[in-house]
Amino acid sequence: MKIxxxxxxxxxxxxxxxxxxxxxxxxxxxxxxxxxVGGAAYESHGHPLxxxxxxxxxxxxxxxxxxxxxxxxxxxxxxLRPEQAILGLRKxxxxxxxxxxxxxxEQLVNASSLKPELIxxxxxxxxxxxxxxxxxxxxxxxxxxxxxxxxxAEEAFDTMRYSKPEIERIxxxxxxxxxxxxxxxxxxxxxxVDKANVLETFQFWKDVVTEVGKEYPxxxxxxxxxxxxxxxxxxxxxxxxxxxxxxxFGDILSDEAxxxxxxxGMLPSASLNSRNQGLYEPSHGSAPDIAGQGVANPxxxxxxxxxxxxFSLKQPEAAARIEKAVDAVLTQGLRTPxxxxxxxxxxxxxxxxxxxxxxxx
Ligand code: NAD
Numbered sequence: 001m002k003i004x005x006x007x008x009x010x011x012x013x014x015x016x017x018x019x020x021x022x023x024x025x026x027x028x029x030x031x032x033x034x035x036x037v038g039g040a041a042y043e044s045h046g047h048p049l050x051x052x053x054x055x056x057x058x059x060x061x062x063x064x065x066x067x068x069x070x071x072x073x074x075x076x077x078x079x080l081r082p083e084q085a086i087l088g089l090r091k092x093x094x095x096x097x098x099x100x101x102x103x104x105x106e107q108l109v110n111a112s113s114l115k116p117e118l119i120x121x122x123x124x125x126x127x128x129x130x131x132x133x134x135x136x137x138x139x140x141x142x143x144x145x146x147x148x149x150x151x152x153a154e155e156a157f158d159t160m161r162y163s164k165p166e167i168e169r170i171x172x173x174x175x176x177x178x179x180x181x182x183x184x185x186x187x188x189x190x191x192x193v194d195k196a197n198v199l200e201t202f203q204f205w206k207d208v209v210t211e212v213g214k215e216y217p218x219x220x221x222x223x224x225x226x227x228x229x230x231x232x233x234x235x236x237x238x239x240x241x242x243x244x245x246x247x248x249f250g251d252i253l254s255d256e257a258x259x260x261x262x263x264x265g266m267l268p269s270a271s272l273n274s275r276n277q278g279l280y281e282p283s284h285g286s287a288p289d290i291a292g293q294g295v296a297n298p299x300x301x302x303x304x305x306x307x308x309x310x311f312s313l314k315q316p317e318a319a320a321r322i323e324k325a326v327d328a329v330l331t332q333g334l335r336t337p338x339x340x341x342x343x344x345x346x347x348x349x350x351x352x353x354x355x356x357x358x359x360x361x
Contacts, residue, residue, distance in 0.1 A: 001030035001313050004060035006037040006053065009082060010286025011296035011349075012066025013040075018298035018353025019064060019305040022325075025357045026318050028309075033060075038068025038082035038286075048085040057089055057279075062312035064305060065089075065281035070288050082286075090130055095271040095279055096166070097173045098128040098250065099307070102237075102257040102267065107330040111262030111339050114234065119260055123186070124240045125177060126257050128250025129170040130271055133201075134160040135247045160201045162246065167205050169274070171212035174244035178219045186241050189220040193229045193245035193253065205246065226253070233257055258283050263338045265297030268304035270311055278312040280304040294348040297336040299326055302356055325359035332359075 003023075007016040020032065035041075035053040042048050048068065057063050068082035078084065089095065104112065104122035112119050137159035145155040174190050182188030192209040194202035206223055213221040224232065226249045232239060233253065237260050245253060258267045267283040282300030290296055303326060310319035334355050335344040347355070 001028075001062075002060045003030055003032045003308070003313075004056045004063045005032050005034040006057070006063060007034065007040075007066040008037050008068040008085075008286060009039040009070050010067060010288045010291035012038070012068065012286050014291070014294065014296050014349050015282065015298040015301040016064060016066040018349060018356070019301040021353050022302050022322060022356050022360070023064075023305055025360055026321070028313075028315060028318060030061075030313065032064075037065070037085045039070050039073050041085065042073065042076070042080060042082065046080075048080060048082045049088040053085075054088065054092055057093065061277060062308045063089070063279040064301075064308060065279050066301065067282065067284065067286035069286045089279055090271060091136075093277060093279070094131065094273040095277075096129060096131045096274075097170055097272045098130040098254070099177070099270040099272070099311075100126040100128065100254040100257065100267065100283060102126065102254075102261050104261045105266070105327065105330055107327075108262045108266070108339055110341060112260055114237075114260060119237060122237055122260060124237065124257065125181065125242045126250060126254045127170065127174045127177060127242060127244045128254055129162075129166065129244075129246050130250075131247070132162050132166045133247030134158045135251075137161040160199065160248075162201050162205055164204075164208055167208040168212055170244060171209045173272075174242050175212065175216040175219050178242040179216065181241065182219070187220070188218060189222065189241040190216075191229070191240055191243045192221065192223050193226050193243060193249055194223060195226050195249070196223070197225060202246070209244070229253060230256060233260065254283070263297065265300055265336065265338045266303070267300050268307050270304070270307045272311060276312055278308060280308040280312075294350060295337050296349050297338050298349050298353050299336075299356075302326060302353070321360055322356070325356045325361075328359040329355040 007013040035056045104119045109116045140158045142156045196203040196206045264284040272278040306319040306322035309315040333344045
């Protein structure tokens with residue numbers, strides 16, 4: 001088994017170093033090889049996703065990714081900006097299914113901006129389609145309007161589109177995830193989020209998900225408009241089990257869900273293709289505001305490594321060991337500044353990583 005390690009920029013290098021420490025402590029039979037990505041790769045190779053990095057990622061069973069981006073690259077042409085590396089990896093590896101669990105650790109129940117009773121015990125999974133929708137739809141661009149409210153004016157446009165197979169495969173991923181979760185005690189429900197009342201694309205989405213749902217009679221299916229879903233996520237988040245939605249709605253809702261749990265520094269994510277090859281990364285970015293200070297929370301990245309062991313490397317016991325160790329360090333009261341509260345012990349990035357290694361037992 002081979003892991004491609006792409007630390008990236010900003011806090012990416014700091015948090016990935018801790019995840020590597022944890023992975024090495026498990027003494028499992030896999031190799032790890034690192035390569036630059038994002039701004040770091042632009043500096044060394046003139047491109048955010050050099051061919052050598054892409055090849056390493058393609059050849060690996062899984063990719064452990066830190067984060068990319070820095071404000072200093074904001075003036076670069078779009079194709080050379082660090083964030084293009086993630087889009088390139090998603091596209092070249094066909095990573096169409098993004099998993100974002102939002103789990104509220106009991107020890108951090110007071111770190112959320114929501115009332116503790118609303119989020120205590122929260123364990124939901126947002127599944128976002130990642131390679132289609134308006135983010136990738138063609139045609140797109142700028143032109144002079146020939147119709148609309150202001151004919152002759154300059155305008156910009158994008159195209160929202162989904163094909164049936166694209167919807168079917170992400171729907172299957174969602175129903176299967178709900179089944180696995182049900183076996184572990186969850187409700188067994190998929191909520192498909194759309195905007196079928198306004199958008200043709202999402203009426204089609206709803207129809208196709210409904211059709212696929214018939215193959216999973218053991219899983220309940222409901223549909224919700226995206227505006228209502230945004231409300232329900234803060235009103236009664238525990239009514240959800242698995243949420244499946246398109247690329248743009250998923251982008252927004254998964255960030256909203258991540259904040260339910262208090263800190264984005266706690267949330268892992270996985271992006272998988274049809275061969276179960278995956279890219280595993282924290283849900284947050286490169287946090288240039290705290291980079292180099294040794295204060296970033298490495299737990300989202302360490303938990304992403306656990307997801308990697310479970311999904312791509314088929315090592316569920318090792319994954320559970322990591323998750324238990326994270327739970328243990330939180331119970332010990334260790335907190336990086338983003339999750340610190342009075343009465344707990346403030347630690348830095350490295351101390352947190354060391355504590356997880358120690359708690360692996
Ligand atoms: P961000 O997620 O990097 O940071 C948002 C806030 O959360 C900041 O205050 C930051 O300090 C804090 N934060 C993030 N991760 C943390 C952690 N592990 N521990 C403690 N605090 C943490 O988002 P941003 O500031 O909007 O973006 C910064 C850069 O990251 C931009 O260049 C953006 O394009 C890029 N970005 C990259 C990814 C990715 O690599 N997948 C995702 C989002 C943003």
